[in-house]
Amino acid sequence: MMPKLILMFTLNDMTVPDAIDYFEQVKDLPVDFFGFKEIGLEPEKMQLLNDKIHQAGFKSFLEVVEYDEEAILGPAKMAVDMGFDYLMGTIYYPSIWDIVGKGNNKKINYFPFFGKIYDRPSILDGSIDELVNEAKQLEALGVDGFDLLLYRYKYPEKIDELAKRVLNEIKVPVVSAGSINSWDRLQATIDQGFWGFTIGGAFFEKKFVPDGSYRDNVIAVLRKLGKNI
Numbered sequence: 001m002m003p004k005l006i007l008m009f010t011l012n013d014m015t016v017p018d019a020i021d022y023f024e025q026v027k028d029l030p031v032d033f034f035g036f037k038e039i040g041l042e043p044e045k046m047q048l049l050n051d052k053i054h055q056a057g058f059k060s061f062l063e064v065v066e067y068d069e070e071a072i073l074g075p076a077k078m079a080v081d082m083g084f085d086y087l088m089g090t091i092y093y094p095s096i097w098d099i100v101g102k103g104n105n106k107k108i109n110y111f112p113f114f115g116k117i118y119d120r121p122s123i124l125d126g127s128i129d130e131l132v133n134e135a136k137q138l139e140a141l142g143v144d145g146f147d148l149l150l151y152r153y154k155y156p157e158k159i160d161e162l163a164k165r166v167l168n169e170i171k172v173p174v175v176s177a178g179s180i181n182s183w184d185r186l187q188a189t190i191d192q193g194f195w196g197f198t199i200g201g202a203f204f205e206k207k208f209v210p211d212g213s214y215r216d217n218v219i220a221v222l223r224k225l226g227k228n229i
Helices: 019-026 043-055 069-081 094-100 128-141 156-169 183-192 214-224
Strands: 004-008 033-037 059-064 086-089 109-111 116-118 123-125 146-148 174-176 196-199
Touching: 004 059, 004 214, 019 043, 019 214, 033 043, 033 086, 043 059, 059 069, 069 086, 069 094, 128 146, 128 156, 146 156, 156 174, 156 183, 183 214
Parallel strands: 004 033, 004 196, 033 059, 059 086, 086 109, 146 174, 174 196
Antiparallel strands: 116 123
């Protein structure tokens, strides 16, 4: 099964200021999901873009790149209040359950980071055993999936091993997020068997069709995923 494309209107871990215009360019394409980050747009424009995504028949992701508990709770509440379908990112804290809900009270699907995360754009640190063990603990607590910063891993020579361990030992959906910016990395993502993946900056930087438009780059990736366009 092909992984799902989560098209992010982001560059350098921030939402681009003209994200709404870019959505209008590609809203007719068979993208699986659309999303963006918690910073870069005014709240009114965030709400407008989320509404437009839903009106076009898609589900939405808000990815929050924050690491301190107090910095996370506000954007998490915003994701729920604005009606996003998925909250992705954040370091896990028990207090987040009070906002996102769980079980019969679930308000939004929650895909947190795991591992030691720092900086922006994010860096993922920690041993593979540490990462897998943390993911298992969070899975047991009821998270709906994970946001894995695979190509932000501090130890690039271990990326394939990390992907294999996580996908073999974790049952909930896992999204490969960040720096999928070449055909080789896209093919690896397909081969690895991820549930989904994000692409943001690589579309703006025209990494797939250097001489093409933003839309051309999105279409090229969708065709690689077997979409009929």
